[in-house]
Amino acid sequence: MDSGIGRRRSSALAEGGAAYAERRNEIIAAAAHVFREKGYRGASLAAVAESLGTDRATLYYYIGSKEELFHEIVHGAAEANAAEAEAIRDSDGSAPDKIGRLITALMLSYARHYPYLYVYIQQDFSHVTDKKSAWSRKMKAIYRRYDDAVVATVQQGIDEGSIRAIGSARTIANGIIGMVNWTHRWYRDDSAGMPSAAEIGETFADAILNGLRVEAPHLTGTDQPETTHP
């Protein structure tokens, strides 16, 4: 790529014209579909251009590289997840209800942004990416917002007495987030016999909120844990 187009792109980005920004966002949205169809490795700027009925040279006026597109897409998805988690935290309802909604919302997001959001989270970004890049700093801030919203919701439940205080709010939140995030290792949206993302979210929410244990009368007193429901 020649640096002339790079300079033109940089100044168009800095200048911030509305039409330029709008077209760039259209390209990012189209690229999300291409990443979804072809995965990160299979996706190319040429395929993104083709899906928009344009050519790669035109695309370069808006986007410098496949990596830049990937960063924009992942950033947008993670930002939406953080905003949704904060909205759930701040909504009416009991903490258990909110925790259930947090779990299903995150699982549905991974399916909606499959597979590129998984491509991001399966990398341990403390090792893989340049920690000092502007993008990494932005992503870290977004993930902190997401985590903090879940921790605050759990803490709210502990404070209001609707969530059992069986550990710190952060440990409990880490467990909740971990169940869902680990789906990046096994959830495939085209695999026969795979439950839907909605089903997985509901199973996880039900398990963590209500417990897997059947509280059958014949088990009570012999098979109950030391820490029982108050």
Added chain:
Amino acid sequence: MDSGIGRRRSSALAEGGAAYAERRNEIIAAAAHVFREKGYRGASLAAVAESLGTDRATLYYYIGSKEELFHEIVHGAAEANAAEAEAIRDSDGSAPDKIGRLITALMLSYARHYPYLYVYIQQDFSHVTDKKSAWSRKMKAIYRRYDDAVVATVQQGIDEGSIRAIGSARTIANGIIGMVNWTHRWYRDDSAGMPSAAEIGETFADAILNGLRVEAPHLTGTDQPETTHP
């Protein structure tokens, strides 16, 4: 490294003398401590040799590279985890009790083998390592044994009526394993304020078996999920 020592090591390995195997196992055990102290990047064959009071040249008769040591150590830890999970599956007791033991045993294993077992699981081995290598095939088989033991335990609980059938045994098992495996992103054994591995395991086991929700009388009927305890 010259190929003469490589050939001598290969033939000693193939020949399988008891004294050679025993010394090699001692080196692997010592290396586990070095990996634990220094992490994968910080560890070196020189440091392993030093901890054994020998030199690197002697070590090469037993071990070809740092990567080979890492593979042997991780293999041993994962093999022990699979065997422990199978023993829990086959033990007496109710499925909920076994699930609690599976969770705490895995968490304790990550702490005992910190950080090198995490170094392994944080890599998505389908991308990072050579899938066709003998080591990768062995590791895949071990992880399948581990997964299958957890799935079978959950299925046993569903069959005996002690675990609520709120999803397939595999989905539930994936959630359980995910909670614990995701600790590789946040558990640090030297971090102030971090709960112990035993505490984390107990919190997770209690949450997933008994539910986070306080079943307070005033919430019953208004805040219960559609899927309640039978």
